[in-house]
Amino acid sequence: MLKAAHSNIPWGFRPMYIPCLDEECKVLLQQYKESGDPDVADHLIESLDAACHHLWEETIANLDFSHSSRKGLALIQRLGAAQLPQKNVHPPLKANSVAFHLTQVAKAPIDK
Numbered sequence: 001m002l003k004a005a006h007s008n009i010p011w012g013f014r015p016m017y018i019p020c021l022d023e024e025c026k027v028l029l030q031q032y033k034e035s036g037d038p039d040v041a042d043h044l045i046e047s048l049d050a051a052c053h054h055l056w057e058e059t060i061a062n063l064d065f066s067h068s069s070r071k072g073l074a075l076i077q078r079l080g081a082a083q084l085p086q087k088n089v090h091p092p093l094k095a096n097s098v099a100f101h102l103t104q105v106a107k108a109p110i111d112k
Contacts, residue, residue, distance in 0.1 A: 019052065020048055020051035020052040020055055021048070021051075022051055024047055025044060025047050025048055025051065028040060028043060028044040028047060029044060032044055059075070063075065
């Protein structure tokens with residue numbers, strides 16, 4: 001049945017996914033679509049932010065490295081904390097310092 005569904009539903013027709021959309025947010029979204037009121041939009045954005053923040057706190061609270069660290073490390077990697085720190089890069093040379101060095105070298109006595 002799933003194979004038939006995959007072959008018959010075109011790629012362009014997928015439901016729109018909004019993360020952390022709960023019942024309160026659905027009601028607010030419907031009100032905003034009907035009225036277009038910016039106050040409803042602000043309340044909708046605030047409630048979506050609160051829902052995402054709650055989901056984030058719940059995910060962090062349930063993070064457990066005792067049995068399998070795969071989920072925890074995957075979460076840390078998604079957050080970007082697993083990236084290596086940047087290496088110290090030499091400061092770029094300025095044209096004046098190069099010119100000064102060349103003039104000092106050019107003034108050196110010639111060994112015979």
